[in-house]
Amino acid sequence: MKRVLKNCSVINEDLSIEKKDLYIDEGKFVDFVEAEVEENMNSMIVMPGLINTHTHAAMTLFRGVAEDVPLDRWLSDYIFPRESKLTEEDVYIGSLVGFMEMVKNGITTFVDMYFFPYAVAQAAEDVGIRGVVARGLADVDGHGKEKLKECEDFIHRYSSNPLIRGGVGPHALYTCSNGYFKESVEVARSNESLLTFHLLEGPSERADFRSRANVEAVDFLDSIGAFDEKTIVAHGTHLNDTELKLLSHKKVTISYNPTSNAKLGNGIAPISEAISNGVNITFGTDSAASNNSLNLFNEMKFGALIQRAYRELPTVMKVEELFKMATCNARKPLPFDVGKISAGMLADIVIINPNKLSMLPRKNLFSHLIYSFDTAAIEKVMVGGKWIYDGSFCNVDLGEVIERFEKTVNSIDSRI
């Protein structure tokens, strides 16, 4: 569909605001096209869709399942027993709700790590959101080989899908043997796919790995080629300065997950140091089980606040920097031309209504996008040139989804 969106107030990559018309053809922005459909945006703000570089969408099934318990009990008593009973259909409906919440909150691209990748991909396609589905990999519980084969098959099968690409997701150094982690990296490299894994998320992981493997986690990963410009490291809460310099040199991207890090008691990631060292920083929501929202506007605000509180410094994490972390920075490791609005880029955008209390006074737009944003100001969301949210979800029925989701959660609880 050839479209023109008239009277847009477009946020450019340099964060200037430009009044113009946007032309869209075959899912991408073009300089001009004879439009079949003309829509008036009435000077509303048009921003690139936000990019969520670390999530487990299906875990929306477990939102709020237990609060205020220690991390090991939360995992062993609540999360793992449920995950072990999940069917492909459960993962589909959990992912569907997760992706719907992301879209409603202005996210147009995700990087997901979970199992049943075909179900995750189907949910994304049904909602209309774009993303990388990284098959989660672990061999501590066996079946490592089959998982890796499924991962690679999925990558091949989705290699030309308009919305979805496969990725490789070795879960973490404590759930993968060193040999298996190395094989996973090789699968990612030989398929030119995105590689993503959890790294030094909690306070004990560094010492645990060293005592087991007799080498630092980061040094081991570097030795097997795990760090390059197609790698997204999730969390990195306990990386030190030398390691940040290495990641910067290797052009690795860190997915900063401030809410999840805080909520699970994992600490405060060294993000302002990472920025000083030139590391490419992006944002992730992690899952609704440990956040419990899927809202990158919250991450931008909280991610800045916690760095400032910890350092007693109100000047770190600048507004413009935060906005880039959630948009264009995230383009670098991804197989999609997303994160900015210009000819040749994918038409993934969010329309913001400036006539909201939370957006006043209107002159301080970027401040409001970071520090007072209320997602009620999101009027519409487009992915690949198609509206997927306009106050309602364009491709799915909310009422039916809620009913099916509630049934699924109750069924899972009855199985454990």
Next chain:
Amino acid sequence: MKRVLKNCSVINEDLSIEKKDLYIDEGKFVDFVEAEVEENMNSMIVMPGLINTHTHAAMTLFRGVAEDVPLDRWLSDYIFPRESKLTEEDVYIGSLVGFMEMVKNGITTFVDMYFFPYAVAQAAEDVGIRGVVARGLADVDGHGKEKLKECEDFIHRYSSNPLIRGGVGPHALYTCSNGYFKESVEVARSNESLLTFHLLEGPSERADFRSRANVEAVDFLDSIGAFDEKTIVAHGTHLNDTELKLLSHKKVTISYNPTSNAKLGNGIAPISEAISNGVNITFGTDSAASNNSLNLFNEMKFGALIQRAYRELPTVMKVEELFKMATCNARKPLPFDVGKISAGMLADIVIINPNKLSMLPRKNLFSHLIYSFDTAAIEKVMVGGKWIYDGSFCNVDLGEVIERFEKTVNSIDSRI
């Protein structure tokens, strides 16, 4: 108006959920009344309105005026020059927008500290929100006597207003001379009014006061009778354990303002220690200039997260505790019977629609109210038995307010 709200899912003070009908007469809950109006709540969740124990509503005028600058420059170059030019009408419109945002976000009671108290009160009455208007007091810039007289006159004039009470707001030890602070405390006590002030908000205040006055700030305040059950201390970011014990003993309430403390680089308040010491803890948004939202759901989440991140402990600040901090805890120092839903209490409530993505799965309600809440789930807000918000504002025209607010902000900027 005698009302009955049928089919409510009421959150009780002990956090049980009770299906029942709510009867309202003369602005309060009653056990039963022959209702003139009957409304069906369709099993929606009915919770007590949230209580914002520290704010400066008019400063919504300055939201986003400058970001990422050091605190002293933010104050001297941006805030103070504007505040010195404010008219009573400016304060009215700034407060109006602030109170509207609070109501939309489920706040039904506030404690405000600013100047032009009659304008603040008028804005609150026009929106329909309940609160204490504490005239801000300082004598470093002169005019201390007149301010204190205006404060006391205001208290008398509003002593039987259905929504508003006056309070006494000596700004801080660094803006009031010791003698003037003492006079302010006496005015509060002799009028049995709420007393509220900033205390040890930033990292340097303790040493500054000690070097000036040769006594610890808290000891001085205790010696002039500033601590009792009608006192709300704002921030308290740098209180030590001995001081927390004193505040507990004196039944003082602390208003915890986590976002503002973080954003201004003032640090992380010792709130889990304060709770262990039995101090009554409540939440404040502070102003939209330093938050930049007026949303206590955000404060509950962020206030817990930052305590957990700092301590690397996921078990501090429990969900039920956080909910009480934003509701019934705040009743203690206030002159209003608010914060719980039962016969004799003021009918100040928020209606929540559970059929929202952010509220799924439905079974984990309290977790969602704290950790995944989206204010789009707020259907209606009632204060004193009257609906003041039902998706739109019942008493004010949003479009007109926005237009007037934008004109006011531009006018203020043109004056400096």
